[in-house]
Amino acid sequence: MDKQKKVNNQYIGGTAVNRVKLNNNVNDYKQKKNNYMWNDFKDGISHGILVSNLAYSLAKAMKLEEAECYDLALAGLLHDIGKLELSQYLYGRNNDGLSIEEMKYMRMHSKLSYDLLLDYHYSDNLMETVLRHHECYDGSGYPDNLQGEEIPLGARIIRVVDEFAALIADRPYRKAFDIDTAVDIMIEEVKNMDMVVFITFQRMIHEPETLQLIEKSKIEINDIDLED
Numbered sequence: 730m731d732k733q734k735k736v737n738n739q740y741i742g743g744t745a746v747n748r749v750k751l752n753n754n755v756n757d758y759k760q761k762k763n764n765y766m767w768n769d770f771k772d773g774i775s776h777g778i779l780v781s782n783l784a785y786s787l788a789k790a791m792k793l794e795e796a797e798c799y800d801l802a803l804a805g806l807l808h809d810i811g812k813l814e815l816s817q818y819l820y821g822r823n824n825d826g827l828s829i830e831e832m833k834y835m836r837m838h839s840k841l842s843y844d845l846l847l848d849y850h851y852s853d854n855l856m857e858t859v860l861r862h863h864e865c866y867d868g869s870g871y872p873d874n875l876q877g878e879e880i881p882l883g884a885r886i887i888r889v890v891d892e893f894a895a896l897i898a899d900r901p902y903r904k905a906f907d908i909d910t911a912v913d914i915m916i917e918e919v920k921n922m923d924m925v926v927f928i929t930f931q932r933m934i935h936e937p938e939t940l941q942l943i944e945k946s947k948i949e950i951n952d953i954d955l956e957d
């Protein structure tokens with residue numbers, strides 16, 4: 730083999746090896762990203778079902794009309810849909826929780842959920858609940874720092890059950906809290922919540938029907954192979 734041919738073959742061989750390595754890296758990246766998104770999807774469905782069931786019960790306990798209770802059940806299921814959209818951009822986040830930059834990004838999700846649902850003719854009540862579900866009673870929430878009764882009642886209800894559902898679920902960086910510990914943690918943060926809603930929730934949460942509802946809301950979603 731003359732010198733030039735040898736150089737060319739080495740070059741071609743090297744390029745092919747690099748291409749295979751690159752493809753492997755890309756496939757590995759896609760697989761990991763898919764796994765992340767699939768886990769976020771599973772967590773989102775489980776969380777949505779529990780929030781939906783608890784929001785309906787709490788709305789009933791607060792003597793809201795049936796149509797409003799139903800809106801809250803639906804809002805409970807859909808409120809975090811924007812997170813699924815964001816999930817693909819937060820691939821690679823570490824398991825200790827989100828960085829400040831990622832937190833800023835994640836705080837866009839309630840507006841994103843609202844925007845995603847705009848074309849589907851949901852009631853104004855449901856849409857406002859989704860948009861405002863991270864507003865805090867003391868004005869420290871997002872997206873608009875609304876406070877007190879500026880925040881729609883539905884969003885104040887979701888705020889309470891959403892927090893509770895998150896605390897009693899496993900997270901990559903911590904195990905689930907038991908119900909009593911979750912309520913204690915919420916008491917420490919009670920300035921964020923409507924006191925009337927929270928007290929009604931506290932009365933409701935230890936009732937046998939609510940405990941049963943929490944158990945029934947735990948659904949098992951089996952893994953699927955996303956490459957199929």
Ligand SMILES: [Fe+2]
Pocket residue numbers: 808809838839862863
């Ligand atoms: Fe949320």
